[in-house]
Amino acid sequence: MPWRGLGLVAGLLLAYQANAQVYPSTGVAWVLPGSWDEPLATSFFNTAQDVKDWEASHADIIFGGMQDVGVNRQTVAMGYIYSQKLDCRPGKQSAWLSKQAALAGIDMEDGFMHFAEDTLLAADKPSSGLDYLLKGQPYHLLLVRNNQFSTARLPLTLQPGDEVILFSSYPFDALELVADGSPLLKRNLTDEKGNVAVWKKTKVDWSQSDPDIVSGPLSGSQGGSSQGKKILTGYLEHKDLWHSAWPYYQQRKLNSGNIGLDNGLKTWMVKLAWPEEARLSALRIKPWLQLDAKQLRIPGWDSANDQDGDGYVSATEFSERPNTKASARFRHQARLIPASNMWPGTCWYRVSFVNDAFNDVHANWYRHDWQRQGLSGAYNDDMAKLLDSNQFSVLEGGLLSELPLKAGTTDAATEYAKQLADFLLQVKKKTQTTWLAANISEINLWHYSVWPVQLRDVIDLWLREHYLTPAMGLQRMQRAWETFALAKAGDKSVIMASVKGGRSELAPSSDLAWQRDIETGLAQYYFFNLPGYTFFHSWNQTYFYGSGNTTLRNWYRQGVPKNWVYQPTGMLEIDIGRPVNIPKGHKAVIWENKGDKAKTSASMISDIALKPANWFWLYRSGWFGDFPREGVIARRYSEGLVVYRAVKERNQKGFLLAKPMRISLPGEYQRINYDGSLGEPLRYIELGGYEGAVLKKVPWPNVTVAGDSF
Template sequence: MQNLWWRCALSMLAWFACQVYAQVYPSTGTAWVLPGGWDEPQATSYFDTADAVKQWEGRHADLVLGSLHDPEMNQKLITMGYIYSQKLNCRPGNQSAWLSAEAARQDLDIEDGYLHFAEDTVLAVKQFSRGLDYLLEGQPYHLLRVRDQQFSTARLPLTLQPGDALIAMASYPFDRVQVTALSPPEVARAVTDDAGHVGDWAPVEITWQSDIGAQKQLIQSGRLHQPGHWRSVQAVEQGRALNSGKRGLELGLRTWMIRLQWPTATRVHSVRFQPWLQRTPQGAQQSLMIPGWDGQNDRNRDGYIDDDEFAARVNPNASARFRHQARLIPAGHLWPGACWYRTNFADPVWNRLRAGWYQADWKRQGLSGGYNDDMAKLLGKNQFQVTEGGLIAELAQRAGTAEAAATYAAQQADFLQLVKQRTGTGWLAANISRLNLWHDSVWPAKLRAVVDLWLREHYLHPAMGLARMQQGWDIFALGKAGDKSLIMASVKGGRSHLAPASVRAWQQDIETGLAQYYFFNLPGLTYYHSWNQTYLYGSGNTTLRNWHREGVPKNWAYQPTGMLKVDIGRPISPPGGYKLVQWVNGDKQVKSTATQFGEVSLMPANWFWLYRKGWLGAVPDEGVMARRYSDGLVVYRAVKAHDEQRFLLAEPLRVSLPGEYQRVFYDGSLSEPIRYLELGGYEGAVLKRVSSP
């Protein structure tokens, strides 16, 4: 009976081991980052179709940060859908549409889901994102032309006939509209019925003023009377969708809608809503003024500060007419083409609502969890450069300060924990790039605790240098805490930068990236991803800007499949007789075999030196570091500093190896057995063991 118990126990242990370490390649896990946009390959016969590329990706990684856009495929892998919990887009997307519909159904104020400035705030902006044009130009969310009871997207300029109507939709309430036409239109606004649909169109009392525009066109500027208590509506009228293919409207986004009509045929050049953001002119020190909102100024509590209330404001430092106009926008720190509002994590009702979105969306897509991008971009100086004002109503702290960032991070941790509870996921990922979580006081311990996997975006690159390598101890601290890491190797600043048309240059950069990754590899805890020099991800074809040949699938080109198939075993202790590489943290150092660095627990890395120039200090001016595997070895030659371009052209250095090995090349082929190796500047290599050292 006892023997039977042990056999059962061993069987279970073996089963768990298979579950933990089952992976595509023998020595490490691999991953894709934001795949999608598959193209039919143009320069290889390996694939016949775009779908064949997608199927190949599904078989050649263990997890996906993003989605394969196929629920069945997603369920066969560990897939973490892209999320950005600290923002909602200025131009509403799918999530905003879902939240809009659910908030209306539950009779919630959608503004409670955003952070707002409590006072007029000026932000310094080095460069404005084009995505801000949606607000700065007052662009409608959607424009429809109605003719003979048929709807079509209105693409201005166009000529409207008598009986036609132009429906303009805004994703926020407004009090002013501008129409470029020879005469002002008759205006009606949508009135909601009990179902939240368009029940009627009510005439709008509006005061028009004509102006001559820059192109000598007449601009009709209209000021709406009594826009308070104006409710948003779903784009449905008498059972018909007021839509021409807009995805957000299909998902139930509620908008503020007006109908414009002219009694005679009229050429309409533009329709826009009066912007409330104030931007300094180009050429000057640029800035953006976001008006603040103070509910005390809204004496009749209708959600709008009318002229009388504005003139007698309790708080003259808050000039927003509507509450939405005070939403926090990290202007100057947006992706190109993006515009974001910062979300509010302090409202428990809204937190539950947003957690419901992730629960529904992940189930729909067949996802295992979520991947939160830009986790270091919160409310600190890296997002808000405040020159005036900055007080946040929901936090009672000022944007652009470490205090606000720390408070917000703690609130975000609570929200993400709620998401995990609602979804039951054990796969919540976060992108922190090169950020060391033990160095940044903004990151509370509970935010570290809620994340299961960390994306180290562009963490490795060929010209990384010894100092940066020796500062990478936090990967081993995360591993000790049981956290997983996805470590990305890019080719930025490598040989392919000097010789973009060279096949061998690209292959060497990728070989070096995998060698560097194997220095940090913790089987079962780390995943490898190889990418180009950009932050633009996807599964499309290469161009001559990001590969030596255009027209082949990117992930197929960048992942060194042949190299990964070579089994080098698992990391083991360093051989005797070699000096150990030291971890460096400020003025402190410990050996890479250490299990403790100050108060931080580590998994041992076991790096050692094959060669170093000079023995003073923990980081040499030049050196070749190594890490031993049970069936292999990885090496990397560099100087102390990173991105010393001339070192890429350094003469090869011959170093002796601790045994007999074969070098593994990009295609998985092996060299003849060698006992020494020649390495160029900033060059890494993966070696397969021939015999015991």
């Protein structure tokens, strides 16, 4: 980012600090808005743009951005990053990194973690995204016909003179195909700029086999079955291995609309042609990974096996290799893949942070990307998923090349986390952001052994995804002091309230059930609210975000904008002031930390500094014990009160149906309803099981609430 860009980011932050928050008593956030729909069941909005405009003016910070540079620059918009992974099939980010690394003379392979020995991983639920590697899918296929380029879609009948260019995102030494005879094959030679200069005929050793002895199904890029046909395997001679090239030839771009090639990805290319008309049914790169019986075998790489140092272990070198525990022929074949721990349809490699030159290029990507999108920073997803057993279940092997440790261990995860912290600090210095965020869900960072202090210290804002649920229970509440510890350290938090496990699950067609869950969510959030440090987000029971319309699976009525109905705008508009001290005559709720105890009014638990929460009891079963079986907790605000009734355990569905209980209040209040309307003034409230409520104080003439706010 040029210096004017850094000034822009600094200006954005100053502008944010000068602007008042949207609602009087707390900040609010959106998480991954987008895919706006035209509303079908409300007259409040006419178009999808109306919905987008409403969202832009009803949040203080936005995780993911608004997909609009101008709107992003008018708020605090944070992009989405996953700095610890790169996709197996390169996209825009990998393509940009590939180009910048090449221009800087850096080996892109230094950006990946590698196994130093053959490794067997448990793969109970392998993602379909692994097909890119397991099936040897080409990165791109291009048909050259009459000197015109188009994407090749198999099966395809080729005329004499037609050519098919195969692009691979990694080097390879063998192809498998189903066709009418073996083709002539040429590889690219590059010019001084790294573009394709000419195509050189390559000698290939072809063999023929039956489909049932070839590992994995062989299919074309768009289908093309090989069933019942002979499969040709072509082995390229070692002397004909080549270097990657830019997708340019004779001043023409060889991309046909491929986004990776268009953004600078360097690839390995071969050109295939048949002297006579031929039917090409399938074409792939011969796979090296093995997936069998829910186990993924990844070969290890040892540079000692590559005796001539050309980046490839030839057949002769392989037979004489000094390290027989490492069988990778290319270094890229040993990249770390979290076999059973990827999202559906994805495939990931773990990024390495040990190469300073690559780290610099990698950090530059975020500076480039944030400036391009008008972002103030970004949030890193899945920050607890690094090198621990929650990502790598190692059955055999596991030794790492970049760390003298084994994947799937706490030691490896901790050391990797330190490296990640150093990298993220580099990103912050380059971008000058104070909005670097991380998604950690319910994790208490003081309890999570693999998180070093360095990683905690580099983050400014924490996303607590699905942190609050209607039936979270008293025990969870009384252990949830970490938000107050993070705030004491100067960090901010986005606290998400989800309806998961609430009344709407029991009665999904009931408007009152959905509204009660959302009211409870806001009441729970107000227990954690620290103005200036916390932001509220309300969502449904899923992890799929966006701004589209509701369905009958995630709201009682379909066709209305999700963020519009999930955010209790009317309730948030009611000013309940700021949190204040516990009223006289009421006992403080007790925090619990691995056997240690402290009052929620305290500024310390164990040796951890806290901001006071000042929760207190309105009711405990029998009024005995710091951790009762059932109770009603409260938190007082200068102009309001929040209450929550629960049992000790979470997710007790039967308690959702408990008979309402009448609870005395420490003053006169009005209940704030989902739509923002106020109930009658009351000195008591009736609460059902796992129910929370937000109350507005009925003002008394010339009376000031005692106690300092904070």
